Amino acid sequence: MPRKERIEYPGAIYHVISRGNYRKNLFTAQTTGAAFERAIFEAVERCGWKLHAYVIMSNHYHLAVETPDPNLVDGMRWLQSTFATRFNRLRNERGHVFQGRYKSILINEDRPLIGLINYIHLNPVRAKLCTVDELKDYALSSYPKYWKRKRPEGLDRATLLSLCDLPDTLAGMRKYETHLKLQDEADPRKREALAKQYCRGWFLGSPKAKKDLAKDLAKSAPLxxxxxxxxxxxxxxxxxxxxxxxxxxxxxxxxxxxxxxxxxxxxxxxxxxxxxxxxxxxxxxxxxxxxxxxxx
Known part of the structure; x- marks a missing residue:
């Protein structure tokens, strides 16, 4: 029987999502959230990833990550298993920390990537934890790091601002903040549509790009x-x-x-x-x- 695998290839960009086991709150304590954030950047450094955006919520997280080498599986295995060990040690617990396997959705084109980064950054706003004006104070996210002159290694602000036709400067960030305010949507039906768009399926891009990738994968990985x-x-x-x-x-x-x-x-x-x-x-x-x- 053919083996089961994730889709990996050089330069692939993914939306990665994972939840706490039984949807339990993993990151409500500042110590556990900060510990997972450190683990993310360790994984980025170990794997040579380019991190476009991330947010850590109370019981789940989102990453927009680019893999110059096809190593998402190895990197995610290290990230989740390492954090699980640290979490259980910190809380004096045992057992699974995350709910099954993480979900990874391929992002194929520029416009979906911009939309995904916006979606990730606005998670705390949609959860009514803060407003867009207060997002800079939501520590467990790439958004406040974007504003810093010295950003964590591997966090890529330049790509997003470039895709928005904005300079990689604080002036560019101020315009991006305005852009996020325009994207903020209070209508719950709109929130559900966004979740369906960015968190379901296996691919985010045009129908043609999706079909072409399917054909390429069928040829390159027939088994x-x-x-x-x-x-x-x-x-x-x-x-x-x-x-x-x-x-x-x-x-x-x-x-x-x-x-x-x-x-x-x-x-x-x-x-x-x-x-x-x-x-x-x-x-x-x-x-x-x-x-x-x-x-x-």
Missing amino acids: VNWEGVDLKELNEVRWEQIVQNELKRLKKKEDAITQDPKGADWKVSIAKRLRKETTAKNPWIAGKIKGVKRKI
Whole structure:
């Protein structure tokens, strides 16, 4: 059976989200929040990441992180396991700290990245912990660090300001602050739409970019079963490619799928390959090669 993996490639940008186990409050104490913030920057330094934005809330966190080397999995494993050890030692506890595995959403283009950084920075505002004017006082976030002349190593302010056509200066930050005020939205329906846009699925970018990446991944990693329900469409691209390759090998045209009997031997052979090499379920296989479910 194909192995399950995260999508990694040089220069990939991700929105990473993780919550406390059972949604418990991990970061309500200043000591635990500050400890996790230190761990983030240690991971950034160890892995050579470019950190575009982050925010640490009471029971979850968000990162916008770029990986010049394809090492998100290794870096996140180190970050979460290291913090879990430190947290349990600090609180004299045992067991899991985070709720399952973290979520990572690929960010493919400039405009979605700007929107994501805004979304991350405005988390405390949407949670009614502060106003935009007070965001500089919300310590566990990249936003107040953006205002400092000497920023933590690896925190990249320049990219965002450049994407906003602003200079990498305090004057640029003042204009960015105005930009955030314009983005702030009190309507709860709008907040839900933002969460759906930036926190769900596996990819944030144009439909064409999404389709192109799916094709590239199917070619470069033909034996990978991409992890998670959100990545079903990625797997389906590869399954479809297997069907097309088999049709070519068997010298069958597309119309044979509908014209030949459901139990045709060639259909059964394709179905067996799909069952052996992929996680495709019988309904998908039967729908794709028109009814061989009973003979798989």
